[in-house]
Amino acid sequence: MAKRISTQEKILNAAEALFAEQGFEQTSLRQITTEAEVNLASVNYHFGSKKSLIQAVMARYLEVFMPSLQTELEQLAATGNFTTREVFNCFRKPLSDMGQVRKHGPTLFLSLLGFAYAEIQGHLRRYTMEHFGDVIALLLETLHQANPQLSPVDMFWRLHFVLGATVFAQVSGPALREIAAADFGEAVAADQVIDRLIPFLAGGVDATTDTPVAQ
Amino acid sequence: MAKRISTQEKILNAAEALFAEQGFEQTSLRQITTEAEVNLASVNYHFGSKKSLIQAVMARYLEVFMPSLQTELEQLAATGNFTTREVFNCFRKPLSDMGQVRKHGPTLFLSLLGFAYAEIQGHLRRYTMEHFGDVIALLLETLHQANPQLSPVDMFWRLHFVLGATVFAQVSGPALREIAAADFGEAVAADQVIDRLIPFLAGGVDATTDTPVAQ
DNA sequence: ATGCATTTAAAACATGCGTTTTAATTTATA
DNA sequence: TATAAATTAAAACGCATGTTTTAAATGCAT
Incomplete structure (x- = not known):
């Protein structure tokens, strides 16, 4: 006997799937x-309201993800010495953990995160900073320790490039995996994209800042 | 005497500015x-139709940008030996050239490109591939020459990560520059973001593929 | 200057949206 | 079981969108 699912949960489940697929604005309450x-x-x-629904969908993930990420980061920081790539590897467990809570959890969450930024949902940014600002700060600090040669401004920009690449990989992930499978005859599982992503991100963050003269 | 501007041009000029600022879907014909x-x-x-207008706005830029990029890439390829960063530097001149055609050209164009991908405008992707597919192919080939150690699949994914970071940097560029200015007291010009971006991208593409075991 | 084609103008149309209202129904409590 | 509260259902509201229609104005040949 499957346990009875409340109306709230039915809505949240349908909403998160549609949001991750189409974005917040593109998804109507009637669809949901x-x-x-x-x-x-x-x-x-x-x-x-719809805005509150969006927030509730995100909160359900963030409440699991953020504490888990915090634990990983603190654990790494305790080792004293670490690389950029190790910092990014801290995302692996929190992400895969969400896969046990909800199927396709990692992909859904990253897609949601992507749309949250892409559609510039100011209230979401505010919510995240308000509830999990300390985890974000810890992440920044840890990354800075791994890259002491980078100025705060440099780190600020690179971290947003990181976010962009991540978000993009997830949002256009299904389409890309399809193309990749067709062109290279190689199917790539959704959660394996992160394996391809992390080296790229770490390489980007670790890059030297000196800019050769163009032209 | 300023020369008379046709209705078409008035529409294109207003549309591209609003599109770059708000995205395609968020911008209404009444606003334009x-x-x-x-x-x-x-x-x-x-x-x-609105869809055709979006296409016309993009076409006006692509028709200038793509041939220029092709020239740069061919010029680099002729040197025989080059780095990933040099490949990305090929984007500098075509981008800045558009600044002479239209003020804020580079920023507008990259923002438009960002929204075109972020909003998954299928018809735009089709248009680009149909008209400028050979330039895209040349870019892929050149990047592969700079990174022969990367498999086609690896390159495929990394190029899309590149696109994601680029697009994201532009789409959230204005907001990010504002935050950066507030937090670090350092104003960053729009076209200087590319200076910060290129090292990051090159570092990411050049990264080693070996994946250390997580956990 | 006349007559025709092009362009602009104003209004309405059809559709979809988030939200609200009102009533029916279910659930829980006493 | 009777009563009150919580939930679901159906319909409509007000608004904004892209598009179409119809008429007026303009440009441009002959």
């Missing part, structure tokens, strides 16, 4: 409620 | 026609 097989008005009844 | 000081219906009269 149809998929969830609940009444249209129940979204506003249970969550108040 | 108000900004351009033309009638609402003139967009559909001159361009047929």
Whole structure:
């Protein structure tokens, strides 16, 4: 006997899948409620507004992911000496952990994160900083320790490049994996993209800053 | 005497600025026609549809950018031996050239490119491949020559990570530059972001592929 | 200057959105 | 079981969108 799923959960489950696939703005409440097989008005009844629903979807992931990431980072920091790549490897366990909570959890979460930034959802950024600002700060600090030669400004920019590459890889992930499979006859599992990503990110962050004169 | 600007051009100019700022979907025809000081219906009269307008906006840039990039790549390839960073430097001149055609050209173009991918405008991808597929192929080939150790699959993925980081840097560029200026008291010009980006990208592409075991 | 084609203007159309309202129904409590 | 609260259902609201239609204005040949 499958345990009864509440209307809230039905909505959250349908919403997160559609959000990760299409983005927040592109997904309508009617799509969500149809998929969830609940009444249209129940979204506003249970969550108040679409904006609050988006926040609830993200919160469900962040509440699992952030503490887990914090643990990993603190564990690494305790070793005293580490590389950039090891810092990024701290993301592996928290991500795969979410796969046990919810199938396709890692992919969903990263896609959601991607759209959250791509669509410049100011309220999401605010929410994240408010609830998990200390984890973000820890991440920045740890990365800086691994790269003391980088100025704070340099690190700021590179970290956002990292975010961009990550987000993009997830958002266009399904389409890309399809093309890759067709062109190279090699299927790449969703959670293996991270294996390709981490070396790239670490290489980018570790790059020398000296700029050869163009032209 | 400023030369008379046609309705088409007024629309294109207003549209590209708004698209680059807000994205394609978020920008309404009413916004565009108000900004351009033309009638609402003139967009559909001159361009047929919003989708065609988006394509026209992109085409105006691509027709300048792509041939210029092709020239740079061919010039580099003729030298016989080159680094990844030199390949990415090939983007500098074509980008800055567009600044002479239109003020803020480089930033606008990269932002547009960003939204084109972020919003998964299938028709734009098709258009680009149809008209400039050979330049894309040349870029891939040149990058592969600079990195013969990378398999085609590896290069495929890394090139998309590159695209993601680039796109993201541009799309969230204005907001990021603002934060950077506030946090570090250092204003960064829009076209200087590329100076920070290229080392990162080259470092990422050049990274070793061996993956240390996680955990 | 006249007549025709092109372009602009104003209004309406059809559709989809998030949200609200009202009533019916289910659930829980006393 | 009776009553109150919580939830679901159905419909409509107000608004914004891209597009189309119809008429007026303009440009440009003859």
